[in-house]
Amino acid sequence: MKPTNACLALSVAFCSTTTAQNQTFFNPVLPGWHSDPSCVFVAERDNTTFCTTSTFLRTPGLPVLASRDLLNWKIASHAITRENQVSEYARAVPQSDGIWAATIRYRRGTFYIITVYRDNLAPGIEGNKGLIFNSTDPYKDSSWGDPIRFRTAEIDPDLFWDDDGTAYMLTAGISISTIDPSTGITGNTSHIWNGSNGAFLEGPHMYKKDGFYYLMIAEGGSGLNHSVTIARSKHIRGPYESNPTNPVLGDAGTDEYFQNIGHADLFQDENGHWWSSVLCWRSGPEALSYPMGREMSITPVSWPEGDWPVFAPVRGEMKGWARPTAINTPGDDGLFTDDMIDFESTSLPKHFLFWRFPNKQSYAVSPEGHPGTLWLTQSFGSIMDGVDNFTAGFDLVDRTLIMRQQMHTLFEYSVDVDFAPREQGEEVGITLFLNNAQNINLGIVMLPGNATTNITTAAGASRSFVRPHLRFRASGGGSLNPTDTPKTVVEPLPCTWAGHPVRLILRAQDSRTYTLYAASSPRPDHTEMKLGTAPASLVSGGMGDFTGCIILTVVFSFVNLTSNAFYLKTIYTTDLNGTEAAVNSRWFNKAPFNWQGDMDVECQPYPLTVGSPFFTSNNGFHYRVKGIIMLNGTADSSAGSPDIRSAIGYKNTALQDCYLKDLLIILYKSDPSALPSWWLTFKNSVVESAVLQCNVLSDAGLAEVTLQADYHGETEKNYDYVIDSNHKTRASVWWGTRLSNAYFIGILAAAARVPKIEEHDGTFLNRARIRFTANPEETDIRSDDFFGLKWSFNFANGRLQQFEMPLSKGVKAYNSHFWGSPVMTESLHYAKLMHSLFALDLGNCDSPSLLLTHSALQYAIHAPDDMNRKPGGLLNNSATFERMDALRYNMIPQPGDTDGQNPTVALNESYAAFQPIMGPLSCKNATISAQYLCSVPKQKKTGVMLLSIVLADLVFLQAAWKLLQFVAGTRMSKVPQAMVCEGCLSLHHGGENFGKAHSRDADEESVIGLAGDYISLASRESRTAMHNSLAAIP
Structure with a gap:
């Protein structure tokens, strides 16, 4: 395919004529989007003026535009042409991210561009990535190397060298500090001017003339109130005297066509005449239609010795210093001619x-x-x-x-x-x-x-x-x-x-x-x-x-x-x-490419055939897949299904740089042994809304195998998505990925093993739900191949938020239907074969909110030795939650009506394998809740007990479940609550210390007594009913 x-x-034809005349020129000289311009005149480069502008997320970034007459311009180079120069582009989300205002300067044969990459979603100083590019040849892209990085809390950096060679950086706000352009190391920072009105002080530039340090800034914000103001001082760190005629540029409050005039820079030409570059809108005062945004205009400046500079107002038709026309500047003129x-x-x-x-x-x-x-x-x-x-x-x-x-x-x-x-x-x-x-x-x-x-x-x-x-x-x-x-x-x-x-x-x-x-x-x-x-x-x-x-x-x-x-x-x-x-x-x-087929084209599903893998690549071919629907097999077909994998014979060969969206693969098989091999590995890829489903129709009924992923986010490092889904194992792997609104669902037949989902190192998982439901229908429960569950999660160096994992098992045994109900019938002597093991490793994981829900048959909550690994609880002992704001864990065991059979008989052999459900935890705020649902065989009544333990600050909890016995050794700053209900009756208890430690071997009487403590403040009728329910349990 x-x-x-x-x-x-x-074949692009772009017609634009710019004629240089001695006294008259027309603004903007750089039409179209050329925001936050900065310019420098370099005499030893054939009297050429070089300018750069902000480019945000546009690439190539930071154009270097050259002109010898300020009217005819060419693109000399771009400072940013390689993604590895500024890797932040790959993670940018808001459209206003990227390269903000820059300053271009020239010193001793080297060009410098200082700027900030702005990440609007990062907090505080982390949102500004200071960058200094340098080059000795402004006409070659390759001459601009990787930037020198520096830390700054502000935007709009300026670069200025004093007479003694000391380099200074000025930033919005308006502050100054020393800086070494070769290392990015900055010195002490001083706030030096509050501007003329103190609003949105940005775009500073420093100049030294006639013994004064002149500081020019933009005020009022980029909009109709934008303006240019200037101040001066005898000392570089101030104090600064404001120009009494401020603002020196701006059309705020006028009906002029050129508005938003600001973010100016100053430079001289070969004759010593001063010019200023500024940004502007061509919008008029209503500022409704200006689709080209902020454009670059220039205006002549008179600057008498020892006095303030005087700027000509920015207009469409301008009179300026006489300069010869020069159209032979090196560079590319495709944008302008x-x-x-x-x-x-x-x-x-x-x-x-x-x-x-x-x-x-x-x-x-x-x-x-x-x-x-x-x-x-x-x-x-x-x-x-x-x-x-x-x-x-x-x-x-x-x-x-x-x-x-x-x-x-x-x-x-x-x-x-x-x-x-x-x-x-x-x-x-x-x-x-x-x-x-x-x-x-x-x-x-x-x-x-x-x-x-x-x-x-x-x-x-x-x-x-x-x-x-x-x-x-x-x-x-x-x-x-x-x-x-x-x-x-x-x-x-x-x-x-x-x-x-x-x-x-x-x-x-x-x-x-x-x-x-x-x-x-x-x-x-x-x-x-x-x-x-x-x-x-x-x-x-x-x-x-x-x-x-x-x-x-x-x-x-x-x-x-x-x-x-x-x-x-x-x-x-x-x-x-x-x-x-x-x-x-x-x-x-040229011969045209004609329509293929009829004008009315049917949307056909892609047919799968046995022995023809859908994805085949031994070299990591780049796929772009969207909206593929594949159907194969019939209800009565027992033929093998085609493999769907990333390579023929190479299980781990990855499909790199892939985008997978709306992929639906549905296979129908009557024999679980005919299930296909699903071996898909994606690296540096995005998987969005993919469903792989196998419907197995057999004598036991219909079961489905589904792995679904909804991805909405960004690739952080490497993105691996693996579906290893033959009839024994199904797995998915994400490395260094940001996931949001993800759902992973598995529904399996009894003959199949359940999914194993693991290896999420460095993964960002947001609002995820993982659910597993097994419905073997009329499968013989005595079978040694009955299903088992092994789910392990590793989110080391990652982040979890609003993570929910409910687990439920359903069994239909001996023609007695069971599906999500706490009631079972017939013998449970072989229930020990149904088991589950959980391991959750969150080392160095930032988890502000975590919800773990475990709903399963009570007697299945253990880790028997036959799982061939050391038993462990839901959270292993190494799990730490030092940065977790809230943890909630619900455990809902579901023993059933045994019709006189004692369910503990089936459990006695496995008690030794019990481990603490919760290992030692370090958590700010956690809620551990346990729900016990049972039906009382003799009275046919249901008692439900909810134990909620609220932990504050540093709390260590160990708990294990043995039917109704709680093993707890804990320090608590708050009293636990208990809710005992029968029917619609609910009671709440508080006010007592819970300092007792109960061992796993505590006798039944003490356990029931402990439960009685929780309901001591309840009504007599309720206490009596609950004690009767507890006493009725064998």
Whole structure:
């Protein structure tokens, strides 16, 4: 089965003319998303100005932009091009994580960029990762090495060298400290200025001129109140004198088109003239439509000797210092000039972008068999995941996105797509993307058609016809005006377009509106079909206030591995009234990739055949699996099932870098011995909602074998998911994984062994439930092969939260039905063969909340020697919970009505194997509760006793269960409670010390007396009833 993929053949035409004139220029000089700019002029580099900007989760990160005239710019390099430089990208969740404001400086032949990687989910200082990059060649990506790391509690670091060579770092807030850029070691920190109004003091930069230290900062926060202020001092650590004319820059409270002016930097040109770079919105005072976000403008500055600098107001048309035009700066100009990209090389252009670092297996430039194309694999999360759930929109799912920035208010972007969808939900297209909650999309998607005829699959399921559609939809959930979100429009793809590429068009013909069209291509006289219009306000500000719009050529989401798509051409142009004559037309001469099969395609299940493994790989092949349904076998078939494994003959060979979602494998067998081998090992992978189920139909009845995992989270280190599920063993393994809302369920026949789930080293498990139910139905209970349970858990170095493990066993013996009931009939002499063993190792595990529930037959709660290992309790003696806030353990033994038989006869041989149910614990707050359910044989009445022991601070508890005997040696700061109920009667007791120690061999009378102590404050009638119930127990 071949992976679904999209092959993109792109020929990009980007038309933009920037003409340098001596006295006049136009802002922004760096249009599009270029936030928090910082610039430095370097005379020995051919009088070139180098700037960098914040990039958040966009990669490559920290562009170094170069210009010799401040008007014509090129991308010289990127400081962040390798994932191992900043590994935090792989764990980023919020869209505002990533590289925040940076400062670029030059000293003695070396360029320095100092910045902070911001992790918004990390607490305190851990949320800021200080980074210093350096390079001696700003025109080579490879010259920027791994960053020097430093600790900082603040953002927006600045780097300044004093005359004596001492390096200083300034940060938001506004503080200064010494720093060694070669080691990241910082010295004493001093707070040096409170700003002019004390609100959101950010983006500091230090300059020394005419004997003064000038400190320039941003105030008011990035928004309509943003401004630039400046102060000076004779001493670097102050005190600082505020400029009486502050703010020196800003348009707050005005009706100017340029707003949010702030985060300025200062630099000189070769003539000694001063300039300032600033960020700004092109939004007007209403600040509703500014889809390109924070852009970089410049303004000339007059700075008389010994006086304050004077900044010209930032406007669209500016007068500045005369400078010669220079267009021969080294670097890549694809972002700023006309370009046509055929992908004949093996690398992407410098101005093509990603969101986080991409999976390198998700794309290829000119792959074998497809020269001149960009090949993309499918996405595994919708581009609109954040519509209803903002957090879900930023989960770490594998999305395939190729991006380029919107650089102009008026533009057109189009793609020609040849797409052959086969499964419902497959979609490819284009999007104007701010974040997962704010985007505008047009795609070709496979949806149910209008046909009323249903067809039947080989498995007997009735399925509707599906066919390609055009779908326009937008997400404004994170915008300032979500009510402006247009309605979704879906239209069937015209049948006359079949066999030809489809052109998808995104057009901005005014500053406030985007319109999306589709057309049959490649005819130049194509007739456009308008699909929808969306306001620019949807992709302005809101949740994406720090960034700006990016145009994506994207595979939205695929649901299986059967279809192919080709993007044949993309065009970005600002000449909306012109033609596309400059675009390379040779794509029109290529043979199109035609539709495969009929326009109406049935969603077929994948057929399994005996002897044909579904997954086979000896080299860890990269799989992308979603929505696979496999059916095999019939109720009367006893033939062996096919193996499902990661390699032929190699049980432990892993499938690496895989994404497994919505995988359902259902096998029907009449003989448990015909169950298949399920050997799947995944490394560095994500498993989301996978169900492997085997239905065994036999004389004993129907039983199921199911292992289900719902994964929503991120890979921490290595992610291993193993299903070793032959008829003897079923197991799953996670290493270094964050799991959430996970359910692991096993339902087995008597002839099968139960699951063993283990090895979770470094695992983060959130809201998990593990349940096992065994129902052998009419299996002979005397069989030595009767089922046993071995579950061991190792969460060392991990974290558990809201972890629940209920265990229940059900037996139908001698035609007397039993399913989850505390009542059994007939003989229990062989009950000792039903046993269970638990081991839970939580060494160094941070477990704020842990719920363990054990519900089983009372006489099965022991660890007999025949389990071939040392008996142990639920929590082994090495378990520590020093960081646990709460522990609750419920034990619900369920002895039954024995019809006069004494159940203790079957237990006497195993008493020696009993171990403490609880080993020594160190726990802040714990609740140990034990429930005893029994039926009194003679009186046919049920007595239920609930013993709840509340532990505070450091408490050591050892307990063992011998029918109704509690073995406890404990120190308690609170009195235990007991609730004895018969029917609906409940009593509560408190006020007495419980300091007695009772041995395992305590006689029955003392145990009953102890129970009586708990009900001493109850009513006489209740006490009498309870004592009678206790006395009735043999």
